[in-house]
Amino acid sequence: MSITFTLKSATFWDGTPVTADDVKWSFDRAVSVGGFPTSQMRAGGLEKPEQFEVVDARTFRVKLLRKSKLTLPDLAMPVPIVINSKLVKQHLIDNDPWGTEYLHRTPAGSGAFKVERWDPGSELIYIRNDAWKGGPLPGVRRVVIREVPSQATRRALIERGDVHLSFDIPSKDAEEMSKNQKVKVVSNSIDNTLYVLCPNLIFEPFKDKSVRQAIAWALPYDQIFAQAAYNRGVKMWGGTATAPSTIAWPQAFPYKYDPDKAKALLAQTAYRDGFEVPLSFDVGTADWGDPAALLIQEALGRIGIKCTIDRIPGANWRTVALVEKKLPLLIDNFGGWLNTPDYYFYWAYLKGSLFNASNYDNPEMADLVGKTLNMDESDPSYAPMIKRMIAIGFEDVPRIPLWQPTLNSAMVPRLQGYSFWFHRQVDARTYKLA
């Protein structure tokens, strides 16, 4: 079983042709270099150099270890990029067979834009590659990306029209600037991403499913959506059916704000007198995390669960929340790059997965994820299994969705063709200034 690719007659930025040898070297590198690239490649069933074969200079073949719907999308991740291997090989040094040192400072690709100048932490300038073969030539010749740390400054810049695009702005600024005629604000929901409240199952009261459900009934979703998301996003509550009718993901959970129901559920448990629990979030997400946490704290207080809010600095967040998984109650924002429900469940609902901050463990879920992860979506058994996974998510609520977020950007009205990639980075190839 294999996929065969025929290369276009493309050239690298230095004018040398892109060959199948370059593709193989780059793919070998991605599966061998370790760290994030290697684990991302593995997600698509791309695990070892023997899978990649040079047929001739313009023909390249990927042998598949197993049939998986994730293999092709995984090749479109910003990981198996095709690198000018002849150039890099001239600059290899000991202990660095894949040229990571050299590639830190030297761009060596064939893409639509090449790097003209890079000052880490402040500026990145791209210039169009007029010999690009990958598609229609970009409309802009030069792209200057400036890092502007202060949101207030960013807002002044875009409102004055001194920059063309302010990418990924807080919902509050998006909402306020959408009333400004001189600025165009665009919000797109982010695929396969949810802002969720995670009750951690290592915390004794949260081992009880009814306590988790009580919390899901106790949250003032509308108010949180208005005050933390400024009504930008997709509502993930108030679903009518307790069992999902479609395999759409994410979809609304069958909970809404109902404090009486929450109290009634809690009264049936051993924790009817309430308990105390710290509620944590990443300071880096404070623009929405702070208001959301305050509203959750207030709402849970009404059913007798006393929360103390713990703002955790970004450096520490990933360690305590995702690796050690020791926070009893936390707000998380995981999104899956590959846009299938099984991929989301694989990362967020399986024991041992990095983003399963709730320490959720359910053998049936593990079985379903294992079966569906590589399965083709047209397989007749796919949809029933996905529905079952979502139904378990509804019932067990180890992750209580608050809303599906949007990516907001502000731009001058004459900027046309705005687009961004699934990994939340700008794609300037389609931009045009009218």
Place this chain on the structure above:
Amino acid sequence: MSGPARLGLILQRLAQAVPALIGIVVVTFLLTHALPGDPAIYFAGPAATPDTIAEIRHNLGLDRSLPVQFLVYVENLARGDFGQSISTGQSVGHELMTRLPASLELTLLALLVSTAIAVPLGILAATRPDSWIDHLCRFVVTAGVSLPTFFTGLALVYVFYYLLGWAPAPLGRLDVMYTPPDTVTGFYTIDALLAGDLETFASALAQLALPAATLALFTLAPLARMTRGSMLQVLGGEFVRTARAAGLRGRTVLFTYAFRNAVLPVITTLGMVFSFALGANVLVEKVFSWPGIGSFAISALVVPDYAAVQGFVLLMALLFVALNLAIDGLYLLIDPRVELNS
């Protein structure tokens, strides 16, 4: 005072700085490694597995014992290698050297402006107590101390950039239209002049104006206050009364006798303010997107990027030592009372 004696004094001061520097190296190493957070986990990225995290920890040398890591660090330092910043992928020495001139240029200009205003203001206030100028001095001092720099910065941006459009966009050291001049000193204004490029010079100066004004407002307060206070004290001294009684001209009394004595604490304050402003103007850097060392250090702390934090602290310590030496040197020049034997 003879030349060799002066040199000896400077060497002695330099030797005194060595234990302090050793202490700083040890303490920063221990403190950075006590920071919460794990660089390997950060660096491993979103889809990391325990294996990849362990691999990265090994590559960064973080799986070795602390004493071994410290020895490696000191060995590299001895070779002038500050290590690699994991957040930017560049060598820390390179990062600091490209960012230090940006911070220095901003801080020096701000101090120049604030000294030029604060010292005359302080002197005038001291010679005319409770006059309008004394009240003005008091107002400026209070305002400068009580307004946080990010507020002053944002207010200046709002008025002069957003409303009036006089100032250029707060986008760092140069307008997007210009390319930086060839590096000689690293100061864009001076390098542009050396290259004979007046347009770039004007742009660099225009970009400097608002952040420098923000920082100047902040540093004005301690300088004006110190000048006023120490002038008042000196003017009340007996030697000033004697000089006046001897019929010397008011100007001579004020500048030759009083100011020369009053200026010493002002210089000390200037040194303190300088080193403080250099590292602590992070908020100004953030508002004006200034690529200085303060914001570099803060983002390094968040990762936590050990090599970058250590490099930053060490650099600041070296600057501090150099600055103290310079101030001692100034004392020798100005103050007749400083004896070599003391």
